[in-house]
Amino acid sequence: MSQMGSPRDRYAVIGNPVGHSKSPFIHARFAEQTGEPIEYTHLLAPIEAFVSHVQAFIEAGGRGLNVTVPFKLEAHAFATRLSPRAAAAGAVNTLRFEAGEIHGDNTDGFGLVRDIEVNLATPLKGVRILLLGAGGAARGVVLPMLERAPHTLTIVNRTAAKAQELVSQFGEAAQAAGCRLTGGGATAIEPGAYDVIVNATAGSLDAALPECDDRAFGGGTLAYDMMYGAQPTVFMQHAQTLGARAADGLGMLVEQAAESFYIWRGVRPDGAPVLAELRRMLAAPSAA
Ligand code: ATR
Numbered sequence: 001m002s003q004m005g006s007p008r009d010r011y012a013v014i015g016n017p018v019g020h021s022k023s024p025f026i027h028a029r030f031a032e033q034t035g036e037p038i039e040y041t042h043l044l045a046p047i048e049a050f051v052s053h054v055q056a057f058i059e060a061g062g063r064g065l066n067v068t069v070p071f072k073l074e075a076h077a078f079a080t081r082l083s084p085r086a087a088a089a090g091a092v093n094t095l096r097f098e099a100g101e102i103h104g105d106n107t108d109g110f111g112l113v114r115d116i117e118v119n120l121a122t123p124l125k126g127v128r129i130l131l132l133g134a135g136g137a138a139r140g141v142v143l144p145m146l147e148r149a150p151h152t153l154t155i156v157n158r159t160a161a162k163a164q165e166l167v168s169q170f171g172e173a174a175q176a177a178g179c180r181l182t183g184g185g186a187t188a189i190e191p192g193a194y195d196v197i198v199n200a201t202a203g204s205l206d207a208a209l210p211e212c213d214d215r216a217f218g219g220g221t222l223a224y225d226m227m228y229g230a231q232p233t234v235f236m237q238h239a240q241t242l243g244a245r246a247a248d249g250l251g252m253l254v255e256q257a258a259e260s261f262y263i264w265r266g267v268r269p270d271g272a273p274v275l276a277e278l279r280r281m282l283a284a285p286s287a288a
Pocket of ligand 1: 132133134135136137138157158159162200201202208209210211
């Protein structure tokens with residue numbers, strides 16, 4: 001596992017497709033900011049060849065990987081050690097290679113919580129949260145949200161049974177956090193506007209609005225879509241018409257990357273300036 005004389009430690013984001021990933025840009029900014037000597041590239045792996053590509057990367061001296069679609073479950077299975085939050089998420093987005101071990105972690109939920117609490121200045125302690133969706137993206141953020149000790153977390157999903165499964169899985173963690181955890185189909189939404197509504201459904205990808213009672217949105221609600229794009233998503237637009245404040249997932253992307261960088265380097269970069277730069281690039285791509 002020598003670095004073959006390379007002055008820079010090697011990292012990459014592995015996925016399929018992966019060419020569109022903003023992670024190399026983000027980590028290059030973090031490296032400049034902190035002075036850490038890293039190189040960070042894209043790594044395209046064929047769908048059937050995740051493990052062999054990771055092994056080749058390790059043999060070439062690679063120190064860590066971010067893992068994106070569709071390999072997060074395989075990365076979870078491939079890791080020899082899992083952080084508690086990766087085990088809870090059932091998925092891994094960050095691998096660190098050290099002393100023959102493959103450490104798997106998941107920084108997505110941390111990134112979401114940090115974006116909401118720090119960048120969007122919305123504390124989660126004691127508030128009522130509605131989580132829409134119960135797939136991989138939703139599962140990955142439940143534990144980090146519970147750890148902020150919200151008053152209530154309601155998980156609502158088109159397929160009610162999947163939301164109920166998450167409620168069972170995280171029942172103990174909720175109890176430890178003093179949080180009331182409930183969930184099911186659309187009828188599980190409780191009366192009164194929520195403080196925070198997180199859209200973790202894949203709906204925004206095809207411009208579909210997840211079913212959600214309009215009364216869940218109010219003037220004091222932060223409506224957060226884990227997706228992002230040059231334009232506000234349909235979920236964000238809908239929330240805004242109901243008087244809520246809306247945010248997309250670009251900040252989550254930056255903050256999950258910052259936490260990965262911290263895992264690898266022991267240095268915490270500042271996400272805010274990189275988020276501002278990405279936001280400008282997204283608004284005016286030709287100016288980038
Ligand atoms: P991901 O890893 O992005 O979470 P996933 O595990 O396939 O992907 O989960 C997709 C989530 O989006 C699920 O909660 C799904 O609801 P179902 O469990 O009922 O399938 C939700 N979803 C996808 N399209 C949706 C739509 N048009 N309306 C509402 N929910 C939708």
